[in-house]
Amino acid sequence: MAKMTLEQLRELRDSKKMEMTQRDGEEKAARIVIGMGTCGIAAGAKEAFDAFLDELNSHAVKDTRITQTGCMGLCFSEPTVEVIVPGMPRVIYGNVDGKVARRIVREHIIEKSLVSDHIFDKPAADIIK
Amino acid sequence: MHASLCDLITDLVQNSFEADATEITLNIEETEKNLNVIIADNGKGMSAETLEKAKDPFYSDGLKHQHRKVGLGLPFLFQTAETTGGTARIESEENVGTTISLNLDPSNVDLPMFGNFATAAVTLMTYGFNGNLAIKHSVNGKSYEVSKNELAEALGDLNDLESLTLLKQFIASQEEELGTL
Ligand SMILES: Nc1ncnc2c1ncn2[C@@H]1O[C@H](COP(=O)(O)OP(=O)(O)OP(=O)(O)O)[C@@H](O)[C@H]1O
Ligand SMILES: [Mg+2]
Numbered sequence: 630m631a632k633m634t635l636e637q638l639r640e641l642r643d644s645k646k647m648e649m650t651q652r653d654g655e656e657k658a659a660r661i662v663i664g665m666g667t668c669g670i671a672a673g674a675k676e677a678f679d680a681f682l683d684e685l686n687s688h689a690v691k692d693t694r695i696t697q698t699g700c701m702g703l704c705f706s707e708p709t710v711e712v713i714v715p716g717m718p719r720v721i722y723g724n725v726d727g728k729v730a731r732r733i734v735r736e737h738i739i740e741k742s743l744v745s746d747h748i749f750d751k752p753a754a755d756i757i758k
Numbered sequence: 759m760h761a762s763l764c765d766l767i768t769d770l771v772q773n774s775f776e777a778d779a780t781e782i783t784l785n786i787e788e789t790e791k792n793l794n795v796i797i798a799d800n801g802k803g804m805s806a807e808t809l810e811k812a813k814d815p816f817y818s819d820g821l822k823h824q825h826r827k828v829g830l831g832l833p834f835l836f837q838t839a840e841t842t843g844g845t846a847r848i849e850s851e852e853n854v855g856t857t858i859s860l861n862l863d864p865s866n867v868d869l870p871m872f873g874n875f876a877t878a879a880v881t882l883m884t885y886g887f888n889g890n891l892a893i894k895h896s897v898n899g900k901s902y903e904v905s906k907n908e909l910a911e912a913l914g915d916l917n918d919l920e921s922l923t924l925l926k927q928f929i930a931s932q933e934e935e936l937g938t939l
Contacts (some may be wrong), residue, residue: 632902633931638924639912645920665772665881667831670765675877682926685919693919697885699772 659693659738662711666700672707673726680727684734693738706749712737723749762873766838769831770797770858771882771891777801777856780889784882788897793862800855809850835860842866875938876929883909883925884916895936902932
């Protein structure tokens with residue numbers, strides 16, 4: 630790979646945006662929030678981050694946002710990841726290594742079924758917007 | 759504890775985010791004889807008293823971790839320097855900012871591995887804080903510089919999948935040029 634310039638970066642982004650426009654107005658497929666505090670990082674949150682990027686791209690799940698947050702206060706089950714898919718309960722998963730991250734993409738985001746063995750927390754239905 | 763120097767660096771830059779800094783610079787300079795890391799921010803800074811306490815592994819400001827009163831970032835910084843014959847320095851002034859410098863011997867056998875800087879840089883750039891972060895990485899005289907402001911200008915929303923993917927390619931291409939990948 631040759632060294633990319635900011636100009637090239639902008640052009641790549643613009644060409645991707647053109648492909649995207651017809652989907653404007655549609656809801657995002659998913660939002661992923663990764664706990665990147667000290668404990669999360671020490672437990673492998675960056676590997677989870679890389680795995681999410683890779684798996685989402687390889688299944689072409691484009692309209693997804695990945696954000697980060699500090700310590701979620703759940704250090705004992707880090708890395709923790711919150712997954713928000715429209716029409717599904719908000720779920721916090723615990724102990725998300727690269728493998729679990731890939732399962733979350735395939736099972737939760739694509740097939741719309743929860744990765745039950747890694748659910749840390751699922752709020753009651755009445756507080757889900 | 760942290761497995762890599764990149765994780766330590768991430769932790770220290772996050773301290774700057776948490777100190778409400780609006781301008782942060784991360785400068786990493788590597789040569790065969792020296793590994794130099796400088797992180798400077800214009801955040802809330804620390805009083806001499808807080809700074810003294812912050813060096814203690816059993817101190818954290820008590821706001822962040824209700825379950826744990828132990829900070830790990832600064833203690834690990836000093837521990838890394840001490841166990842490898844390097845030096846770590848913190849200069850801080852309340853309401854002005856903080857500068858942390860770490861000087862290490864890259865050939866020391868006890869040094870943690872460096873880790874994947876491309877991923878560390880992408881996560882820092884997209885952490886979602888309001889200020890600017892400028893990163894400079896140089897290896898044996900070759901270097902690149904990139905700032906969050908210019909990336910946001912080129913990519914728009916940094917947190918959507920397309921941006922993250924392009925950003926990672928961008929940083930990886932810079933790192934490749936330095937010969938670190
Ligand atoms: N750049 C900075 N600016 C202002 N205060 C800082 C800065 N870095 C550290 N501190 C202070 O030092 C304390 C200790 O920092 P340290 O990184 O060791 O632990 P922490 O951030 O509280 O917790 P952890 O990093 O383990 O999540 C912080 O709580 C904060 O009060
Ligand atoms: Mg910290």
